[in-house]
Amino acid sequence: MAMLRYVAVFVFLALFHAVHVANSQSFIGVNYGQVADNLPPPSATAKLLQSTSIQKVRLYGSDPAIIKALANTGIGIVIGTSNGDISALASDPNFAKNWINSNVIPFYPASKIILITVGNEVMTFGDQGLKDQLLPAMQNLQNALNVASLGGKIKVSTVHSMSVLKQSEPPSSGSFDQSIKDLLAFNNATGSPFTINPYPYFAYRGDPRAETLAFCLFQPNSGRFDANTKIKYTNMFDAQVDAVRSALNSMGFKGVEIVVAETGWPYKGDSNEVGASVENAKAYNGNLIAHLRSMVGTPLMPGKSVDTYLFALYDEDLKPGLASERAFGLFKPDLTMTYDVGLSKSSQTPSKPKTPVTPSPTPPKKGTWCVPKAGLSDAQLQTNLDYACGQPGIDCGPIQPGGACFAPNTIASHAAYAMNLLYQTAGRNPWNCDFSQTATLSSNNPSYNNCVYPSDST
16 A cells, blocks of 8 residues: 555656656766866866766865866756864854855856765764864854855755664664754754765675665665565665655654765775676666656655765775775766766656556567566566566556456566566666566567567557
8 A cells, every 4th residue: 555655646746747857857966076186177077067967066175176167057066174174164153254255155156056065974983072063163154154145045064974873774763863963953944955875885795695786776676674664665775765764754854855965886896895896886876867867756755856966976096995995986087988877968868757658459660678588487587577566657457367468377478578668667778677687688579469568669
């Protein structure tokens, strides 16, 4: 019943917002780190961003060259203060005023600054003094914005790691320590977002099972059931974001918006880093983008997409640590794609789900279909069937009794139809026909009799 309500809300809102979504993807942002010595000039990056569906950029500082380069592009800009600035910002209102006068006033509104983040993951940094100074620093920056008559136009917040949650599983039990309550009250009073860094990659690294990987990559899996809400989660991203939503709600801040400040997946790593590969990075980012474009939302926040900043625009080759730290970039310094996740305006996937094609007696003349690989077990086929038919917007009526594709009444036949239907509906990208590496694309039309498999030619 919960799933039926979820699907109904999704369908209504998808139709209601169809025109808006087709022309705007303001929920897709990207992190622009600069710990590198080989990055292209800001002007080239600005042109690159304008060729994509990325509408927002998060900087970790306030580099004036980048902020200037983004002027008059319409791209929203998040700028940040370092953890090292927090003490001065907290103790000296004039320092905060000068920071705004230097980093905001000369560029706004031509450069569309929308948010200032104070520090990064301070509440889990381990420095109690810094934690105590965080809120005063935010307040002084907010006051400086108010004096400049920008308080209602540019928000102030701070970025948190997922470990700021005292509990996160199941999502409905999400909770914070009471020490964060005053920060949340600031978010609530000023209308600023709670910004969080969920990384399913790190969850998989801590639990490297095949089932966990599928759950993290938005691929078919058995799901995780939240007994409190009766919701079955089919991906880690939704589970993590809903855990934050539950924590905010339980502390009385239902009106505070969530923004995903960072999320991503490395495309390579050291030999002992599980899961860091091009295939997994492409699957995670590609499926996440498709999920955001679907506007289905999360089970606790249906019908809208949380603003999400992908990590990252480029690799940062000077970062210390594991090899994966230097392998999150979606683009190379020469401005070519590391791998294609459909961000280019010339090749992006549809921004809203397509209505599933109703079978007709006339088979398509040509096309591409997603079919199961040979030799799969009934258990794997059943998992794929359940997953595909459980996705919002997918109509598996044709494989129900009386439907054109019900016969032959076998798991293999029904799974094949459902898997292809999901592929065709989700955007027809290669990663939409992955199903944990149990499916493949085919140019052979699997339609038979009056059962027609939808394809890109219908």
